[in-house]
Amino acid sequence: MIAVESDLPYAVLRDLGAGVLALDTDGLITYVNPWALRLLGRTEAGMLGRDAHDLLHRGADGAQVPREKCTMQAPLHDSRDPGEGSEEYFLRADGTLVPIIWSTTGLVLGGRRAGLVVVFSDFSLHRDAEARAAAHTAALEALTDRLNLLANVSTVLMSTWDTTGRLRRLLGLLVPALGDWAAVDLFGWRSGSPERIAVRGHAHRRRARRLEGPLPPLPEKARSALGRAADSGEPVVLTPAGLRDADAPFAATHRALFDRLGGHSAIVVPLRARGHQYGMLTLARAGDSPAPALAEVRLLSDIGRRAALVMDNSRLYAEQRNVAETMQRQLLAPLPQVDHLRMAARYLPAQSTMEIGGDWYDAFLLSDGVMALVIGDVVGHDLQAAAHMAEVRNMLRALAWDHREPPSLIVRRLDEAVTNTSDAPMATLVFARIEGPEGGPWRLQWVNAGHPPPLLVTREGQARYLEGGHGPLIGMSATLHLGLNWPDTREELPPECTLLLYTDGLVESRGRPIDLGMAKLRHHASVLARRMATATVDAFCDELLERIAPSGDDVALLALRLPAAGAGAPDDRCPPPPPQSPYSPAAPNRAAPGSLQENPPVEDPTRGVREAVLGETPDNEDER
Numbered sequence: 001m002i003a004v005e006s007d008l009p010y011a012v013l014r015d016l017g018a019g020v021l022a023l024d025t026d027g028l029i030t031y032v033n034p035w036a037l038r039l040l041g042r043t044e045a046g047m048l049g050r051d052a053h054d055l056l057h058r059g060a061d062g063a064q065v066p067r068e069k070c071t072m073q074a075p076l077h078d079s080r081d082p083g084e085g086s087e088e089y090f091l092r093a094d095g096t097l098v099p100i101i102w103s104t105t106g107l108v109l110g111g112r113r114a115g116l117v118v119v120f121s122d123f124s125l126h127r128d129a130e131a132r133a134a135a136h137t138a139a140l141e142a143l144t145d146r147l148n149l150l151a152n153v154s155t156v157l158m159s160t161w162d163t164t165g166r167l168r169r170l171l172g173l174l175v176p177a178l179g180d181w182a183a184v185d186l187f188g189w190r191s192g193s194p195e196r197i198a199v200r201g202h203a204h205r206r207r208a209r210r211l212e213g214p215l216p217p218l219p220e221k222a223r224s225a226l227g228r229a230a231d232s233g234e235p236v237v238l239t240p241a242g243l244r245d246a247d248a249p250f251a252a253t254h255r256a257l258f259d260r261l262g263g264h265s266a267i268v269v270p271l272r273a274r275g276h277q278y279g280m281l282t283l284a285r286a287g288d289s290p291a292p293a294l295a296e297v298r299l300l301s302d303i304g305r306r307a308a309l310v311m312d313n314s315r316l317y318a319e320q321r322n323v324a325e326t327m328q329r330q331l332l333a334p335l336p337q338v339d340h341l342r343m344a345a346r347y348l349p350a351q352s353t354m355e356i357g358g359d360w361y362d363a364f365l366l367s368d369g370v371m372a373l374v375i376g377d378v379v380g381h382d383l384q385a386a387a388h389m390a391e392v393r394n395m396l397r398a399l400a401w402d403h404r405e406p407p408s409l410i411v412r413r414l415d416e417a418v419t420n421t422s423d424a425p426m427a428t429l430v431f432a433r434i435e436g437p438e439g440g441p442w443r444l445q446w447v448n449a450g451h452p453p454p455l456l457v458t459r460e461g462q463a464r465y466l467e468g469g470h471g472p473l474i475g476m477s478a479t480l481h482l483g484l485n486w487p488d489t490r491e492e493l494p495p496e497c498t499l500l501l502y503t504d505g506l507v508e509s510r511g512r513p514i515d516l517g518m519a520k521l522r523h524h525a526s527v528l529a530r531r532m533a534t535a536t537v538d539a540f541c542d543e544l545l546e547r548i549a550p551s552g553d554d555v556a557l558l559a560l561r562l563p564a565a566g567a568g569a570p571d572d573r574c575p576p577p578p579p580q581s582p583y584s585p586a587a588p589n590r591a592a593p594g595s596l597q598e599n600p601p602v603e604d605p606t607r608g609v610r611e612a613v614l615g616e617t618p619d620n621e622d623e624r
Contacts, residue, residue, distance in 0.1 A: 019100075021118040022107060023052050027073055030115065039122055041093040052118070056090040058097055075106050076116050082106070086123055099123040146299055149173060153303050157310040164197050170307065171200035178296060179283040181208060181261045185215070185253060186271075186279035187226075194218070194226070194253065194279060201261045203286075211260060218252050225249030230270040230277040235301055237291075238266045238282075254282065265291045269304035273312040281307065320383050335363050338371050339438055340563035340576050344537045346545060348505075350554040358389035358427070359503040361558040364397065366433070368404050375451065375501035375558050376429030388424035392474065395422070396431065407431045407447040408486045411474070415449075418475045426475040430454060430501055434493075434560065439569025442493040442562055447486040449474050452504055452514070455522060459496040461530035463522045466491055495565040498529060498540065505553035524548060537561040 013020055019036030021029055032047050040047075040056070047055065053073055057065045067073075071085060084103040092098055102120040106113055156169045163186075171182045181201040185194040194215050201208035218226070226249070229236050240263070242248060243255040250268065258266070266284035270277070281304045285291060292300070335343045345361050358378025366372050374396060378389040392414070399413050411431055418424055432446035432454070446454070446466070450473035453465040471477075471486030493499065500521075507517030524547045532540055537559050545557070566572055 016119075017121075019118075019120045021052060021120075022115060023073070023076070023118065024115040025076060025113065027051055027053055027076060027116075029055075036120070039098060039120075040090060046093070058089045058091045060087075060089060060097075062089075062091075062097060072102060072104055072118060073116065075104055086126075090120070099127060101126065142295075146295075149177065149299070150302070150306075153306060157307055163311060163314065166310075167307065168198040168200070170303075171198050174283055174300075174303070175200045176202040178292070178300065179266075180263060180286040180289060181257070181284050183208075183211070183257060183282045184271075184279060185282075187230075187277055199257070199261075204261055207260055211257065215253060221247060222249060222252040226253070226280070227277070229268065230272050230280070233270055233272050235270075235297055235304075236268040238268060239264065257282070257284070262286045267292055267297055267300055269300050271304055271308040271311065273305065273308035276308075276312055276315070278308050278311045323383060336365055336371070338365065340568035341371065341434070342537050342561045342563075344541045344559045344561075346541050346555070346557040348545070348550065348555040350505075350552065358385035358392075359505065359554045359556040360389050360393055361501065361556045362393060362397070363558065364400075366404070367401055371434040372400055373432045373434065373499075373501060373558060373560065374429060375503060375556060376427055377451070377503045377556075378427040379425040388422070388427075391422050391424050392418060392427050392429075396429070400431070406488045407433060407445060407469075408471075408488045411447050411449055411471070411486045412477075415472075415474050415477050424475065426450075426473040428473055430469075432501075436493075437569075439566045439572060440495060440562070441565070444491045444493055444499065446489055446491075447471060448489075449486060450476075452502065452507060452518070455500040455502075455525060456491070456493070457498045457500065457525045457529045458494050459529060459533055461526040463526040463529070465518070465522070493562055495562055495567075496533075497562050498525070498537065499560040499562075500525060501558040501560075503554070503556045505555035506548060506550050506557060509550065509552045520548060 013033045014035075016033065016035060019039045020031070020033040021036060022031035024030050029047050029050050029052050032042075032044055037044060037047075053067055053070055054064070057070055057072065059065050065088075071083060072088065075083060082103060082105040084101075086099075086101040088100055088102060089097040090100050099122070100120040101123040102118060104116055104118050107115040107117050152173050153170060156166055156173060159166060159169070167184045171184065174182045180203065181199070183196060183199040185196050187194050196212050196215055199208040199211045229249075236250070238250055238254055238258075240255075240258045243251045243258060245251060248255075254266065254268070257263075261284070263284040263286040266282050269281045269283075271279045271281055281300070283292070283300055335345055337343075343363055345363075347359070347361070358376075358380055360374075360376055360378075362372075362374040362376075364372055374393075376389070376392065376396075378385050378392055380388065395417050396410070396414050399417070400410050403410060403413065411429075418427070427449070428451040429449050430446060430451045430453075431449075432444055434442060435445060436442035444454075444466070446469050448454075448469040449471055453467050453470075455463060455465055457463040466489070468489030468491075469487055472482065472484045476482065477484040502521070504514060507521050508514040509517070521544075524544055528540055528543055528547075532543065535543075540561075541557060541559050545555075567574060568576070
């Protein structure tokens with residue numbers, strides 16, 4: 001083809017940035033632009049007049065493409081529209097192949113078909129970009145899957161306090177997503193041997209569950225190996241061949257897993273947090289599954305750290321709850337029995353672990369022989385609130401014993417003492433004196449420092465709140481220099497009535513305002529007073545709590561039952577009523593201590609930790 005250097009068409013073809021070939025009707029090359037020569041590493045003389053198909057067109061394996069299958073030159077032989085494609089290769093002069101993306105269009109001169117024009121580019125750059133994009137997309141999808149898995153793991157680990165249940169659900173996330181079977185062993189600090197609390201196998205589910213349970217005592221070498229692995233915090237790779245020797249470090253714990261569930265490799269991740277060793281998590285691959293990659297090992301290690309932190313938090317919360325409840329139960333003194341007066345008390349801990357509060361009740365004889373009753377609540381819901389409760393309680397006891405004064409003066413002294421000698425926050429309380437001769441009549445004298453009012457219930461079921469005696473909270477008046485007082489109030493108590501002192505947890509909850517709760521308390525107390533006129537005050541308290549079913553905050557309840565008129569007088573020959581029961585079954589599902597006694601049963605100090613960390617509760621013992 002003859003062209004002038006300055007002609008515009010030639011300049012366009014020269015600088016097009018793509019290879020251009022012109023073929024005549026026989027498929028012979030009649031024109032090649034400079035870009036095509038550069039892509040193919042050929043010369044113009046070596047291409048002009050040559051059959052383009054025979055010279056250039058090749059398959060991916062380098063073999064020549066049969067002419068009848070050549071899609072690029074098909075428009076030469078029929079009237080097809082322009083074609084295009086990207087699955088073709090051209091042969092370079094050095095014998096290498098260049099993948100091309102191409103398009104063809106018919107060449108028309110003077111109104112007659114004169115051949116074909118082929119435009120092509122090196123497709124390797126596009127393919128590399130596509131491969132990089134695909135790899136990037138795959139990496140993002142893998143990262144998304146891992147993030148979703150971690151999110152699900154976090155949800156499972158935080159879903160319940162039952163450690164056994166949540167670790168089993170954790171294994172359900174890991175199998176078969178990351179492995180063919182998995183197991184969790186927890187170290188027991190009582191026996192010194194691990195316990196296999198969960199095993200999950202994708203192909204052998206029943207066989208896996210049968211592997212759960214206590215493991216036999218470990219030899220010293222195995223215990224040392226497990227200790228070193230846990231201390232290091234690093235994952236350990238296991239294979240069946242490495243466990244054939246009975247003295248191998250993990251043979252005693254993991255050989256049975258490989259024997260029963262199969263597998264060619266496993267990763268053991270220690271469950272360790274804040275210096276405490278809780279056990280190990282094992283994930284195994286079987287069959288044609290490849291060994292876990294480095295990224296998967298890191299992911300499993302992160303999951304192990306999360307599980308260990310959750311168990312360690314459970315341990316810390318259980319210890320705090322156990323200490324606080326023990327403190328409260330030790331401070332809630334046994335109730336005295338004076339003459340024919342009968343009392344019962346109940347304390348229900350909060351349902352939430354972190355809501356150990358400052359509720360307390362107290363009853364004791366004063367130096368003048370009068371019975372004192374106290375119900376109180378220190379602001380706060382934690383271990384510090386329980387400690388402050390102990391301070392306020394002991395201050396009030398000392399002041400009431402040392403000073404023979406009306407309740408108003410005792411409470412004023414308490415307000416000043418709390419303000420000036422303690423860092424306890426504000427508190428509410430009712431402080432009352434039960435006065436009267438043997439056989440009655442009895443009188444109540446009290447003050448109320450911002451606390452829910454006492455409830456007086458007659459034998460006939462008439463119930464009303466004693467609204468008098470209200471004053472500021474303890475720790476408010478002296479702190480703010482308000483000069484406020486607590487007025488003494490007196491009330492004659494009818495024979496055989498019941499006086500109820502309680503904390504706000506009995507009448508208030510997140511889903512119910514306090515006024516509705518107080519109405520509910522008055523209604524049930526009235527009904528029970530009529531139906532249980534001959535029942536003990538213990539039975540009355542138990543039935544009342546069962547009907548109200550308080551939830552959320554902790555609850556303290558103190559009930560006083562007066563005798564019949566004349567009962568206990570010098571000329572009375574009737575025997576006194578039976579004393580309070582040594583133990584109350586109230587709210588057993590909330591582990592209520594019930595009516596506390598002189599010598600309460602000794603509790604296992606590690607029970608709370610075992611329940612939180614090992615899931616050792618009656619609800620799951622059969623499952624384990």
